[in-house]
Each structure stands twice: as C-alpha cells, then as structure tokens.
Amino acid sequence: xxxxxAAIGGLIGHLWWGIAGALAVELxxxxxxxxxxxxxxxxxxxRDPPDAGGLWGDLVSQxxxxxRRKQFHKQxxxxxxRELRRSTASMPDGVVALNPLREIVWFNRKAxxxxxxxxxxxxxxxxxxxxxxxxxxxxxxxxxxxxGLRVHPRIGEAFCIEFQGVPYGEGQMFLLVRDVTRQAHxxxxxxxxxxxxxxxxxSPLTVIAGYLETLALDEDLPADLRPPLLEMRxxxxxxxxxxxxxxxLSRLEATDEQVVGNPIDxxxxxxxxxxxxxxxxxxxxxxxxxxxxxEGLMGDPGLIHSxxxxxxxxxxxxTPAGGAITLRWWTDEQGGHFAVTDTGPGISEEHLPRLTERxxxxxxxxxxxxxxxxxxxxxxxxxxxxxxxxxKVESIEGRGSTFSCHFPPLxxxxxxxxxxxxxxxxx
Amino acid sequence: xETSDLSQHISRRFNEDLERVRAQxxxxxxxxxxxxxxxxxxxxxxxxxxxETVARDDFEVNKMEVSIDEECSRILATRxxxxxxxxxxxxxIKAITDLERMGDECEKIGYIASRLALEERPxxxxxxxxxxxxxxxxxxxxxxxxxxxxDPEAALRVARQDRLVxxxxxxxxxxSITFMMEDPRAIRRVIDVMWVVRALExxxxxxxxxxxxxxxxxxxxDIRHVRIEDVERELKQRGTQA
Numbered sequence: 001x002x003x004x005x006a007a008i009g010g011l012i013g014h015l016w017w018g019i020a021g022a023l024a025v026e027l028x029x030x031x032x033x034x035x036x037x038x039x040x041x042x043x044x045x046x047r048d049p050p051d052a053g054g055l056w057g058d059l060v061s062q063x064x065x066x067x068r069r070k071q072f073h074k075q076x077x078x079x080x081x082r083e084l085r086r087s088t089a090s091m092p093d094g095v096v097a098l099n100p101l102r103e104i105v106w107f108n109r110k111a112x113x114x115x116x117x118x119x120x121x122x123x124x125x126x127x128x129x130x131x132x133x134x135x136x137x138x139x140x141x142x143x144x145x146x147x148g149l150r151v152h153p154r155i156g157e158a159f160c161i162e163f164q165g166v167p168y169g170e171g172q173m174f175l176l177v178r179d180v181t182r183q184a185h186x187x188x189x190x191x192x193x194x195x196x197x198x199x200x201x202x203s204p205l206t207v208i209a210g211y212l213e214t215l216a217l218d219e220d221l222p223a224d225l226r227p228p229l230l231e232m233r234x235x236x237x238x239x240x241x242x243x244x245x246x247x248x249l250s251r252l253e254a255t256d257e258q259v260v261g262n263p264i265d266x267x268x269x270x271x272x273x274x275x276x277x278x279x280x281x282x283x284x285x286x287x288x289x290x291x292x293x294x295e296g297l298m299g300d301p302g303l304i305h306s307x308x309x310x311x312x313x314x315x316x317x318x319t320p321a322g323g324a325i326t327l328r329w330w331t332d333e334q335g336g337h338f339a340v341t342d343t344g345p346g347i348s349e350e351h352l353p354r355l356t357e358r359x360x361x362x363x364x365x366x367x368x369x370x371x372x373x374x375x376x377x378x379x380x381x382x383x384x385x386x387x388x389x390x391x392k393v394e395s396i397e398g399r400g401s402t403f404s405c406h407f408p409p410l411x412x413x414x415x416x417x418x419x420x421x422x423x424x425x426x427x
Numbered sequence: 428x429e430t431s432d433l434s435q436h437i438s439r440r441f442n443e444d445l446e447r448v449r450a451q452x453x454x455x456x457x458x459x460x461x462x463x464x465x466x467x468x469x470x471x472x473x474x475x476x477x478x479e480t481v482a483r484d485d486f487e488v489n490k491m492e493v494s495i496d497e498e499c500s501r502i503l504a505t506r507x508x509x510x511x512x513x514x515x516x517x518x519x520i521k522a523i524t525d526l527e528r529m530g531d532e533c534e535k536i537g538y539i540a541s542r543l544a545l546e547e548r549p550x551x552x553x554x555x556x557x558x559x560x561x562x563x564x565x566x567x568x569x570x571x572x573x574x575x576x577x578d579p580e581a582a583l584r585v586a587r588q589d590r591l592v593x594x595x596x597x598x599x600x601x602x603s604i605t606f607m608m609e610d611p612r613a614i615r616r617v618i619d620v621m622w623v624v625r626a627l628e629x630x631x632x633x634x635x636x637x638x639x640x641x642x643x644x645x646x647x648x649d650i651r652h653v654r655i656e657d658v659e660r661e662l663k664q665r666g667t668q669a
Contacts (some may be wrong), residue, residue: 101446121576126450129575132457260483383462 001027021183024239093178102127102140110424114161119263126174136163145173150180160184197252198243207241209236238373246377248306249358252382259386261300263413266338267291269305274327277312287312292330296413299387300325307383310376311340311403319344319400335389336412339404346397355393356381380405387411441506445515448498452519452526455491456571459529463567463630468534470623471553475544481537488519488530492523503582514647518640522574525633529567532626532633539619546616555602556623559595561587563627566634574637579645579662582638587655592631599624 002022009018038048038058044067049060078251088095091248094111096104103126113129122130131153139149145165152160160181166174212233215221221229265299274289281287297304323343330337347355352363359374377391380403384391388408395401440477448543462481469478499520502508508516527637566588573582603624642658646665 116572118576121578124454125575126446128457129453130572131570132453132460134454134458134461137454137457238501258481 022080045202060335081138093176096127096175096177098175099174103171104130111177112177114179120205139163140165149185158185164217168250168317171282194246198246198250201241202243205236205239209233209240210234213322242373245373245379249375249379249382252303252386255386258388259300259303261303261387262300264297264299264304266297266336267294267307268299270327270329272314273305273309276309277316277325281316285316285319286324288324288326290326290328290330292328293336295331295336297336297407298411298413299407303383303386307380307405308338308340310380311405314372314376314403315340315342315344315401316346318342323400331412333407333409335409337404338407341400341402343400346399346401347393347395348397349395352395356391431613441508441511441512444498444502445508445512448495448502448519449515451495451498452522453571453575455488455495455523455526455573456567459488459526460567460571461531461565463560466533466540467557467564467627469537470540470543470561471557471560473548473612474543474667475541478537478539478544478586479539482534482541485530485534485537488527488645492527495523496520497569511644511647516645518644522637522640525636526660529630529633532630533617534625536623539623543616543619549606549613549616551663553585555595555599556620556627559592559599559627562592562595563634566592566631570634570637570641573641577645579642579643582641582653583659583662586635586638589631589635592628596628 002019004026005014005018005020005022007018009015009021012018033050033052033056036052037056038239040047040050040060041063046066050066051057052060057213058255060171069248077166077346079192088108089110091108092109096107096111096115096117099105104117104122111117117130127138133151133153135151145167146162148162150160150162158178158181160183162180164176164178168174212229216226216229216233236316270289270291277287287371310409312325312327319325319342325343326339326341328337328339328341347362351360354360355362356377358378363372381391384405384407388411390406392404392406393401394404460482464478466481468474469481488502499516502516506512566585569581569585569588573579573585600621603621606617607614636651642648642662646662648662649659
C-alpha cells in the first residue's frame with residue numbers, strides 16, 4: 001500500500017504526499033475494521049461476524065469460536081440446572097438448603113407448601129424466623145441430626161411434619177421435610193388400641209377375680225378343687241397386674257414431653273419405699289438405705305415413685321431369701337443418681353441390652369413364678385426418659401446386680417425440700 | 428421505597444447483633460404462638476393438664492422479654508444505631524411488650540381452661556371460641572411472618588383482619604348474654620368463657636400492633652390511630668412517587 005502510494009507520489013512529483021495519503025487510507029481502513037469488530041462484539045448474539053480479511057478475519061473467527069464454545073457450555077449447564085430444579089420440585093418430600101447461618105438458600109416446591117415459605121422473598125431469611133415451632137429451634141441448636149424431629153405445627157390438628165437435618169460441607173445443611181400425618185395417626189391408633197384393649201379387659205377380669213375369691217371362701221368346696229382354684233386366683237391377680245402395667249405404659253407413651261413436676265424429697269421417698277418393702281417382704285431380705293445427699297429431685301412424684309418401686313420390687317423378687325438389698329441416693333456434678341443393689345443371682349451379659357424390652361424375660365419360668373408382669377423395666381425406662389434421665393444396669397453373674405437411675409443436674413433441687421403431704425407418694 | 432437492608436453495615440458484628448436479636452424476637456413469637464394454640468386447645472378439648480401447663484410456662488415468655496430488652500439496650504448504648512436500624516430496635520422493643528402481653532392473656536386462658544375442664548361442657552363444645560381462636564392464631568402467625576419478611580403489605584392485610592375479630596367478639600358476647608338469660612345456672616361458666624373471648628380479642632389487638640410496627644420499621648411511618656384505608660392510600664402514593 002505504502003509502495004503504491006510512493007509510486008503514485010513519485011509519478012506526480014510529490015513523493016511524501018503520496019506516502020502520507022496512502023497511510024491515511026490504510027489507517028481509515030483499520031479504524032473501520034476496528035469499529036465493525038467492536039460493534040459486533042457488543043451485539044454478538046444477534047449479528048453475524050463481520051467479513052474482514054487478514055489479521056482481522058483471524059481475530060473475528062477466533063473470538064466467535066470462543067463465543068460459540070461458551071454458549072454451548074452455558075446451554076448445557078442451564079439445561080442441567082433446569083432438570084435438577086424440575087426433578088427436586090417433583091420430589092414427594094420437601095428440601096430446604098441452609099447456609100451455616102441457617103439462612104434459606106433454596107427450597108423446593110413441596111417444602112414451600114409444607115412450611116408456608118414463599119419463593120424469592122424468603123431466600124436469605126433465617127429458617128427459624130419463619131418456622132417458629134420452639135421444638136424446631138431447639139433441634140437446630142442442638143446440632144444432633146442423627147434422628148428426625150416430629151412436630152405438630154398446628155396444635156389440636158392432626159397435621160404432623162417431620163424434619164431431618166442433613167449437614168454437609170462446612171456448616172451448610174439440607175433440611176428434609178416430610179408430611180407424616182398418616183404415620184403419626186397410625187401410631188396413635190396403635191397406642192390407643194393397646195390402652196383401650198387393656199381397659200376393656202379390666203372389667204371382665206374384675207368379675208372373674210371377684211367370683212374366684214368368693215368361691216375360695218366357700219367352706220363346702222370339695223378339697224380336690226381347692227388347689228386349682230387357688231392357682232386360678234393367682235393367675236387372675238397376675239393378669240390384673242399386667243393390665244395395670246400396660247395401662248401405665250400406654251399413659252407414659254402418650255407423650256414424649258419432658259415432665260416438669262414438683263420438688264421431690266428423695267430421702268423421704270426412699271424411707272417410704274423401704275418401709276413398704278419390708279412390710280410386704282415379711283423380713284426375708286435385709287433392705288439398707290444410704291442417702292448421701294440432702295438434695296431433692298424435680299419430677300412427677302407418682303412416676304418417680306413407680307419407677308423406684310419397680311426397681312426395688314425386682315430386687316426383692318429375684319434375690320433369694322436372706323440376701324441384702326441397698327438403696328442409694330447421691331449427687332455430683334453429673335447430676336443425681338439412684339441405685340438399687342442386690343445380692344441376687346445376677347444377669348448374664350447377653351441379656352443386658354434387651355432387659356427393658358416389654359415382656360423380655362431372662363429366665364422365663366422363674367419370673368412368672370415371682371408374679372412379675374414383664375413390663376416393670378419398660379416402665380422405668382419411660383419414666384426416666386420423660387425426666388431426661390437414663391437407666392444403667394451392671395451385673396456380675398452369681399454376685400448380684402445394680403440398677404441405677406441417672407438424672408441430669410438440672411433436675412436437682414438444692415434447697416431442702418419442704419415435705420409435701422405423704423399421700424403423694426402412696427400412689 | 429426504602430427497605431431495611433441489614434447487609435450494608437461495615438461492622439459485621441453489628442449486623443450479627445441485629446440479626447440475633449431479631450431471631451430472638453421471632454423465637455419468642457413462636458413460643459407465644461404455641462402457648463396460644465395450647466391454651467385454646469385446652470379449653471376446647473377440656474384438657475385441664477394442658478391448661479395448667481400453659482399457665483405455668485408463661486414465665487418463659489417473661490424471661491425472653493427481659494433478655495431481649497437487655498440486648499436492645501445494649502445495642503442502643505454501644506452501637507448508637509441510626510435510621511432503619513434504630514427503627515428496627517424501637518420496633519423490637521415495642522413488639523416484645525406486645526408479645527409478653529399476649530403471653531399473659533394465654534396464661535389467663537390456660538388458667539380458665541383448666542378450671543372449666545372440671546365443669547360440664549356446653550352443647551356447642553365451644554365452637555365459637557374455637558373459631559375465634561383460629562382467626563386470632565392465624566393473625567398472630569401472619570403478623571410474625573410479616574415481621575420476619577419485613578413485609579408491610581402483608582402486615583396491613585393482617586391489621587385489617589382485626590375488625591373481623593372485633594365483630595366475632597361482639598357476636599359471642601351477644602350470644603353469651605342469651606345463654607345467661609336462658610339458664611342462670613350457667614352464668615358462672617359463661618362469664619369465664621367471656622373472659623377467654625375477651626383475652627383472644629386482646630391478643631388480636633396486640634397482633635395488630637405488631638403489624639403497625641412492621642410498617643413503621645419499613646416506611647418509618649407511625650400508623651397508630653389512623654384508619655387502615657388512609658394508610659394504604661398514602662403508602663400507595665409514596666410508592667408511585669418514588
């Protein structure tokens with residue numbers, strides 16, 4: 001170009017003017033190309049790439065190749081994302097994604113329905129601000145997501161939802177939300193059935209037991225009928241005891257709520273238990289009592305009485321005559337502890353984990369002789385659960401067993417308990 | 428239209444303080460909601476134990492109020508918030524008072540419910556009370572939702588419902604008078620029920636107050652003692668001007 005300009009310039013006698021003119025033309029051409037390129041870059045989605053030769057053409061084709069590749073990836077990711085959103089939206093369970101501050105990052109349609117969340121406006125809000133059930137706040141705070149949490153968001157209605165936290169990454173978590181109204185209903189029905197059946201069985205049994213008693217008192221009864229009649233009476237009594245325990249158990253199971261209760265003077269309770277036991281036992285065992293702390297316990301007096309007396313009854317039942325039984329109450333930083341130690345035959349290790357199951361028996365024959373219902377330890381476990389406590393069993397075969405109840409420190413009452421009327425404990 | 432954007436602060440700690448106290452208010456609200464639901468359920472189902480539980484648990488609400496109040500004073504003293512943050516704190520201080528009062532009314536209902544549970548239940552099984560209870564419950568729930576979302580439109584919608592509660596209250600009152608005239612032996616029970624209805628109506632008023640604080644918080648406008656229609660018109664005008 002410059003050479004052509006120089007030639008023309010030389011021809012007409014002005015060499016430098018010719019070169020300058022050629023440079024100007026070339027510059028204009030480059031500027032036009034640059035402008036076209038810029039224009040195309042700005043509107044590259046709508047316009048075709050400009051037709052330019054040489055270096056500009058190369059540049060244009062490279063950029064447009066890059067652009068096409070980017071578009072392709074973007075489309076693919078977008079499609080994947082839409083697919084993901086559609087699939088989670090059609091999931092039967094609700095999912096809420098939370099960041100470490102427990103703010104809502106994202107949720108699917110079902111979660112919105114179940115929790116009353118709204119798209120867009122609710123992103124970034126703390127989940128606890130919108131799901132305000134107190135149990136839920138406690139569940140999140142506790143940080144133990146090994147189990148789910150069931151709540152009735154509207155009290156007095158059957159509607160029941162279950163939350164399950166699934167932590168991932170650094171503090172983020174998924175919250176699964178399920179409508180478990182049906183399952184909850186079925187469970188209630190099952191529990192109600194046990195309670196109702198026990199209740200219905202009680203009245204006919206009372207009649208049978210009553211007539212058996214009258215018959216046994218009859219002087220004219222043939223001697224050979226007397227032993228079977230006595231056996232029938234014993235069995236009727238056992239049935240009554242089983243039904244009473246079943247009813248108590250179903251009452252306990254009706255709710256998982258923690259008992260608040262009243263202050264209990266444990267020392268007085270143990271003294272009362274011991275007195276009752278000694279009278280019933282007619283002096284076959286030595287019952288010792290060691291109260292090592294004046295502190296009381298916060299709980300339901302009836303339930304605690306029932307749990308402690310179940311443990312004591314068991315010890316008496318399974319310890320051969322002449323054995324010793326010790327009741328002990330002590331407190332430390334871990335809380336309050338109540339233990340019943342006996343010098344009975346002990347329980348071998350394989351039975352320990354299953355001991356609190358209903359109707360579980362270590363030695364089927366003997367337990368029935370002793371007249372137990374097989375529900376005692378299940379009751380103890382439930383009572384403790386509702387007081388935030390645990391049951392521990394230690395046993396050495398042939399040497400004896402220790403059943404201990406452990407209550408958290410929050411349950412202790414530090415000031416000496418003003419003794420409420422004694423009738424409370426004689427449940 | 429200005430909204431309280433909590434993410435703008437340079438001091439992250441300040442943000443966290445504000446967010447925490449807001450979350451505390453809402454969890455207190457959640458507890459009050461539960462108390463209310465339990466109290467109404469105790470009356471309608473005749474569950475004396477549940478009623479006693481509600482009356483006993485009121486101390487939790489009081490405890491929360493005191494602790495949030497302290498937190499707010501601390502923020503005012505140490506951070507000296509301005510503009511929308513100041514309005515947030517002021518709104519919170521007011522809202523917790525209302526929530527605490529709601530708690531007191533629930534305590535009253537729970538107490539009366541446990542007493543009424545021992546008496547014969549009326550033929551209508553407290554249907555009207557149940558219905559009013561449901562309306563008030565949804566008002567409390569929606570007002571707290573509006574508070575959480577800082578949503579003045581939703582708040583105004585809830586505030587409008589208060590009129591419905593007042594009408595219902597009026598109707599139950601008239602019905603109760605009829606009951607008392609028909610059967611003077613029922614007077615004691617009906618008076619108790621009227622106390623409950625009155626408490627529910629008061630809870631509705633407190634929920635309305637909370638809605639007013641939401642509008643105050645977002646728009647900086649005090650809408651107490653102003654007709655809701657006027658408020659709506661004005662806010663709409665502002666919206667078009669902005």
